[in-house]
Amino acid sequence: MIEIKDLHKSYKIGKNLLHVLKGININIEAGELVAIMGSSGSGKSTLLNILGMLDVADKGSYTLDKVPIKDLDETKAAKYRNKFLGFVFQSFNLINYKTALENVTLPLYYQKAGRKERHIKAMQYLEKVGLADWASHLPSELSGGQKQRIAIARALAAEPKVLLADEPTGALDSTTSYEVMQLIQEINDEGKTILVVTHEKDIAHMCKRIVQLKDGVIIEDTKINQVRASEYV
């Protein structure tokens, strides 16, 4: 599903060149649930941004679902993101003046789906995350866990190939975190490829594979026995 070869990325900070990614090689198959771990500054967020086409690599190749991702302009990147990727952020990033339902319909709006179709699909995904009753509520009326579940519903609504989650539990307490992880596991069980960036070990162990990053290189890449989040809930 994802193929990355010799990926390099550096940032200019003042006069210094900060080499963040120093040749990353990774293959992720369809249906995997991968945790990307690393301390801050290890380059895990940069890697996720490049995977998410929010940022462009300096060197190396990136193939997503057999489509080479290169020479991206903004418009092309937007279209790819909409087609291939769903995002879940640490800070949820819901649009605060739109209701839960409207937030979930938004990616479908940019896919130019019809009104009825948008509505039906969005309700479907709200039901999936267990928040159908909260459809008409604004994000400000929801708890953190609910917000994140809305964000997951939004990410799923576009029916992406890959779900990218950047510290999805970073702003949540542990009980809520496990609930969110349970949801992510369930979605993965249905066959969706998911990447989770996290620095929490217990969260990482709820995935099926852990990729450890340090100073811009992968130092460890192991498949593990998944811990089911339902055991904690």
Add this chain to the structure above:
Amino acid sequence: MFSRDSWQEIFDTISKNKLRTFLSGFTVALGIFIFVILFGFGNGLKNSFQEFFMDDATNIFRLFPGKTKIPHNGFKSDRLIEFDNDDLAAIKNNFAFQLQYITPRITRNYTVKYKHKSNNYGLRAVAPGHQAAEKTILMKGRFINRQDVVNKTKYAVIGRLIEKDLFNGENALGKYIDIGQRSFKVVGVFQDDGGDNEERFIYIPYTTNQLIEKNTDKVGQLIVAFKPIIGYEGAMQFEEELMAFMKKRHNIHELDQGAIYLRNVADDLEQNQQFGSLLQIVVTFVGIGTLIAGIIGISNIMVYVVKERTKELGIRKAIGATPRSVITMILQESIFITTAAGYIGLFGGIFLLNSLGDTLDDYFIKNPYINTGTAVFATVLLIIFGAIAGYVPAQRAARIKPIVALRDE
């Protein structure tokens, strides 16, 4: 791009961000409103000005007799000059080419009486040409005519306010009034745009007045109208020739400045027109200034709006909005708000101007108005600049990487 869906999205955004919508709408509405009001007041000022100065015909000279200052041809100085019927005839004969009409004006004051009511009014003994010179408008009846002058009839034409003062709502036409104990028949009632004073005059044939005053042949001042065809240059030349002609007739030294005064309305006209166009420039300047202030206002608001929405735009981009769709959304929204608010301001302003009417006459603002064309043009201009002002930050926002926008907590 202009599908029902995108409008739906925009109305949704507008209705859920009321403060933002209100702020930008208010700026535009206020800008247009003030523009319309100021421009209207400017026009009102111009109207007052025109009423004050453009009341009389503009192709006339007024000749006033004075006293000589220089001894000449055996006459001493300090001699009183008087015009008479011969002067009238001589000017008619000698300047037939330039002359349109000539009328004397003998000014007197009389007690005028009708039944038990009486009052003092100014009397002007004139020839028929005077009607054109003063732009006297007849409400009913007729003005003094040639026949009256020849027959020295005791006919009078009275101002609208005299009829109001003395006749108590009765029709003055055909009634007899006493002017200084002599009975005159009212043959006409007039109105004049020159104001109340102009409507409290009585006109009678100048020959009748001469008869009353022991058959004198003096005529007071002379009003000479030239044919407009001769133009400004021709009028200046006519003025010179006329002055020389009159000085010669009355044995006045050619350098004597006191014996005959000549007031040329053409000169006044030019001055007045200059003042009028200065007013126009001031009005235009104020209008442009208001518009620029409005444009700056809407630009600020748009920059603020886009800044405030940076994160939202980042989210939209992360979930698939193209830069183009982001720009389109912001522009459509800003154009919609400025258009709606602009027209609210426009009609508010026009409505206020219309309802003011003549209530500000005391402040020299008469009948304030604005051309619909000018007002609509200003509104469209503000909409266009609002769009441009929105486009620049929108484009910048569309270029921002979502990752940067999302980091902006």
